[in-house]
Amino acid sequence: MAIFGATRYIHAIEMIDIDWLKSLGVRCVLMDRDNTCVPRDSKVAPPAVMDWIERVHDAGMTTCIVSNNFHSKQVERSAAELDSGVIHHAMKPFPFAVRAALRKMGVRPDEAILIGDQVYTDVWAGNLAGVRTVLVRPQCTTDLWYTHIMRIGERIILHGQTFEGE
Ligand SMILES: [Mg+2]
Numbered sequence: 785m786a787i788f789g790a791t792r793y794i795h796a797i798e799m800i801d802i803d804w805l806k807s808l809g810v811r812c813v814l815m816d817r818d819n820t821c822v823p824r825d826s827k828v829a830p831p832a833v834m835d836w837i838e839r840v841h842d843a844g845m846t847t848c849i850v851s852n853n854f855h856s857k858q859v860e861r862s863a864a865e866l867d868s869g870v871i872h873h874a875m876k877p878f879p880f881a882v883r884a885a886l887r888k889m890g891v892r893p894d895e896a897i898l899i900g901d902q903v904y905t906d907v908w909a910g911n912l913a914g915v916r917t918v919l920v921r922p923q924c925t926t927d928l929w930y931t932h933i934m935r936i937g938e939r940i941i942l943h944g945q946t947f948e949g950e
Contacts, residue, residue, distance in 0.1 A: 786911070787908060787911050787912075788903050788904075788907060788908060788911075788941050789907070789911075790903075790907045790910075790917040790918060790919035791897070791916040791917050791918060792918045792919075792948065793918070793919050793920075793945055793946065793947045793948065794918055794919075794920055794947060794948045794949055795920065795921055795947045795948065795949035795950050796832075796920055796921065796923070796949065797815070797820055797821060797833055797836060797899055797918075797920050798832040798833050798835070798836040799948070799949045800836070800899065800918060802836075802839055802840055802843050805840070805843075805845065805897060806843060806844075806845075808897065808916065809894065809895060810845055810895060810896060810897050811844075811845055811846065811889075811891045811895040811896070812845060812846045812847065812848060812885075812886075812889040812891040812895060812896045813840055813845055813846070813847045813848075813896070813897055813899065814847075814848050814849075814850050814882065814885050814886075814889075814896055814897065814898040814899070814910075814915065815837075815847055815848070815849050815850070815866075815868065815898075815899050815900070816849075816850065816851065816876075816898075816899065816900030816901060816902070816905070816906045817849050817851040817853060817859055817862055818851065818852075818853055818901075819901045819922040819923045819924065819926075819927065820899060820900050820901045820906075820920055820922075820923070821833050821837075821849070821862065821866065822862055822923075823923040823924040823926070824922075824923070824924055824926035824927055824928075825924050825926040826924075827858065827861075827862075828862075828865065829862065829865065829866060830923075833866075834865075834866065837866050837867070837868070838867075841867060846868075846869065846889055846891075847866065847867070847868040847869070848863075848868055848869035848870065848871065848885045848888065848889050849862060849863045849866065849868050849869070849870045849871070849872075850871045850874045850876070850881055850882060850885050850898070850909075851870070851871070851872050851874055852873070852874050852875060852876050852905060853872060854872075854873060856872045856873065859872040860872070869885065869888055869889055871884050871885045871888065874909075876900075876905035876906060876908070876909035877904060877905050877908035877909040877912060878909065878912075879909050879912035879913035881909070882898065882909050882910060882912075882913035882915055883913055886913070886915070893913060893914040893915045894914070894916075896915050896916075897910075897915065897916045897917065897918060898910035898913075898915050898916070898917045898918075899917070899918045899920060900917070900918075900919065900920070901919070901920050901921065901922040901923070902919075902922075902931065902934065902938065903919065903934075903937075903938045903941050903942065904934045904937065904938065905934075906919070907919055919947075920947075921947060921950075
């Protein structure tokens with residue numbers, strides 16, 4: 785179903801080609817936090833992710849974390865470490881937080897892209913807000929219990945889907 789379809793499927797956020805983002809006219813990269821930038825079993829982004837975000841900034845684009853995580857202090861700390869804007873308590877797949885992020889960062893939907901590791905939160909929210917999406921694989925197998933349940937449905941949607949970089 786198109787509403788659950790991402791623009792691209794790439795193994796990890798740090799594999800996304802920054803020139804491709806520029807060629808799309810992206811001015812702001814919206815990023816899920818947990819298991820997209822920061823592994824669920826860790827509190828900090830791996831060096832490769834930090835390096836990638838730095839290169840995004842060097843290319844003249846901004847970044848903003850859009851997180852469903854209710855631990856707003858942790859989310860804000862990550863955003864500060866990653867030199868990114870932040871919207872927490874996002875309640876994805878509802879598109880409100882994505883739209884709030886676009887307003888905050890001063891970009892239109894077609895000037896943004898949302899990168900996340902879940903179909904039923906990140907990809908769906910991006911599609912509802914009219915923002916392109918990249919689905920990445922979760923950084924680690926640690927997930928919240930209800931995420932594990934959603935992953936079952938996700939496996940059906942993603943059956944046969946290939947991810948670039950694998
Ligand atoms: Mg996530």
